[in-house]
Amino acid sequence: MSGSPEITASDFGRLFAALRHCVLVHDAETKAILWANPAACAVLGFTVDELKPLKAPDMSSNARQYAREIGVTWLQRAVDEGTSTIEWSYRSKTGVDILTEAVAVRVDLAAGPVVMVQFRDIAEEKATRRDLFRTEGRLHTFLRNLDEGIVVLDGDGRTLFASATAATLLGGEPDDLLGIDFAGFLAPESAALLREALTTSSQGLSPRNARYRLATPGGADGPARWFAARCQYIDIEHDLRGLLLLFHDITDTVRAEDEHRHDAQYLNHLARYNAMGDMAMAIAHEVSQPIAAAHNFVAGVRSRMNGDGGNLGWGLENATKQLDRAALILSSLRQYVVHLEESKQLVDLNDIVTDCAYFVDVRANQNSVALHWDRTTEALPVNCEKVLIGQVVLNLAFNAVEEMAQWPHKRRTVVVATRRHGAYAVVEVRDTGRGLPNPPFSQIFDGAFSTKGNGHGVGLALSHRIITRHGGDIQATENSPHGTLFRVRLPLLHK
Known part of the structure; x- marks a missing residue:
């Protein structure tokens, strides 16, 4: 460039002296110091003339790794190979050790x-x-x-960073998660929520909270897992930029909330049930009087008839039978709903089953189902709310009858049995129907299972809640050779 100064050989001395790096020059053969630049003299506190006669022990740390023979070997390696690097501790004139990175060049x-x-x-x-x-x-x-997992996702939802806890929660290793589409771990509805967060998050927005359901490995019938996540956009010195997710497992919390909802459904059902009982009692009371009056009128007409009365007598006789049947139904209904007690009491489980028998018989006769009662002669004392346990027995028996109504007449059989088993009183309801498809026995009581085309599975869920509240359990297994067996167990009360 025109006007630029030319650098001459004499200028290199001044340039070299201006270096901020420290420079020592050693004789290649003797390793004696020949020269030092001003920066080295300033750091070590020696003049060039003072440095020239010094040996390694005079200007190095006393530590063994800085012994003279090690320093000589390092310098000789530079003579032989052209260059050599070492970490070396020099000692200044005032006795201060100076840890350095030293590069020797021939x-x-x-x-x-x-x-x-x-x-x-x-x-x-x-x-x-x-x-x-x-x-x-x-x-x-x-x-x-940490209980919380940490991941950072790019704009496409791919993992840029994953903590060890995140990998544990997702069932893998941190390195295995890098570059993976995080939405692939989520159920479809949760994956859509994540993609919305990716498109709407930007620098400066407040963090947002979300819940994500993981994709179930075993398909729709597998147990669901849930995460609570806090989402925020981050940009760390343009090195790590994306959506930060802090998440932890809340599966137990979600299940507890579901149980709370089931409890609320149960209480609503119980309120409706009690209201229906009150209505049934009122109806039974009002209808029983005109039925009794009609019965008396029929009896009066028959008493005034001469002979058998022909067709009129036949009609009156059958009318009397129908009135007797209606009275029996009302009597059974009143006896059943009159016990809508809210407190537990000592009762024989056999008596509860007996109270339910009439209603189950009516349903079985309507569907031409053969109903067999196999009640033990042993006492089965339990402490329970009688009407609720009766509701469970009715629900299981009605389900069995409805199932068998779909089969040929010769196969339509339902068995209701009671027995003592260890410390438990047991009621079993057995049918010989199709059984439970691919039996998801662990899920049929969660409120989402039904074998009926128009069913919602609420009856089984309520039955499960009632029995577990009484300290018992309810199970479903395959009946032999085919069909389903529901078994209810309640703790026996020892007097």
Whole structure:
């Protein structure tokens, strides 16, 4: 460039003297110091003339790794190989040890080869590195012991970073998650929520909370798992940029909430049930009087008839039978609903089944189903709310009857049995129908299972809640050779 100064050979001395890096020049053969630049003299506190006669022990740390023979070997390696690097601790004139990174380079001068050593103070750098390693170790320890998983997703939802806890929650290793589409871990509706968060999140927006349901490995019938997540956009020095998710497992919380909803449904059902009982009692009371009056009128007409009365007598006789049947139905209904007690009482489980028998017989006769009662002669004392346990028995028996109504007449059989088994009183309802398809026995009482085309599975869910509240359990198994067996167990009350 026109006007630019030319650098001459004499200028290199001034440029070399202006270097901030420290430079020592050693004789290639004897390793004696020949020269030092001003920066080296300033750091070590010696003049060039003071440095020339010094040996390694005079200007190095006393530590074993800085012994003279090690320093000579390092310099000789530079003579032989052209260059050599070492971490070396020089000692200043005032006795201060200076940790450095030293690079020795062979330089062939006109008078012969020399070794030029460039070194810089790395004590502060080493301390900083130790602090970083210590901080990084602590962070790794904290992250490993956090209950929350941490992931960072790019704009396409692919994982840029995953903590060890995140990998554990998702069932993998952190490195295996990198580059994976995180939405693939989620159920479809939750994946849609995540993609919305990815498109609407940006710098400066407040964090948002969300719930995500994981995709069920076993399909729709597998147990669901849920995460609560806090989402926020981050941009760390343009090095890590994307959607930060902090998430933890809330499966137990969601299940508890579901149980609470089932409890609310149960209470609503119970309120309706009690209201129906009150209505049934009122209807039974009102209807029983005109039925009794009609019965008396028929009896009066028959008493005034001469002979058998022909067709009129036949009609009156059958009318009387129908009135007797209606009266029996009302009597059974009143006896059943009159016990809508809200407190537990000591009762024989056999008596509860007996109270239910009439209603089950009526339903069985309507569907031409053969109903067999196999009640034990042993007492089965239990402490329970009689009407609720009766509701369970009715529900299971009605379900069995409705199932068998779909089969040929010769196969339509339902058995209701009671027995004692250890410390439990047991009621079993057995049918010989199709059984439970691919039996999801662990899920038929969760309120979402039904074998009826128009059913919702609420009856079984309520039955399960009633029985478990009484300290018992209800099970469903395959009946032999085919069909379903429902078994209810209640703790026996020992007097």
